[in-house]
Amino acid sequence: MNITDTITLFQHYLHQEIQTRKQRLPHACCLSTIGLYGFPSSRYVSLKEVHDNTFVISGTLSSGKTSYSPNYP
Numbered sequence: 001m002n003i004t005d006t007i008t009l010f011q012h013y014l015h016q017e018i019q020t021r022k023q024r025l026p027h028a029c030c031l032s033t034i035g036l037y038g039f040p041s042s043r044y045v046s047l048k049e050v051h052d053n054t055f056v057i058s059g060t061l062s063s064g065k066t067s068y069s070p071n072y073p
Contacts, residue, residue, distance in 0.1 A: 007050055024063070031057065 035041035
């Protein structure tokens, strides 16, 4: 499965979840990456949209975990 198919599938399930569950914060999700010492590191973010096959998220910039994302997928 390529990235376009993956994102299309993700959008389908997100839309389905929003329509059926009617959650207060439907775009809240847990983003996990590998931390500086090789261990999993997770934080809650808000998935704002998918644009040009890229997930657009927001979260707390003051968290030390923000530095992990660009370097450790």
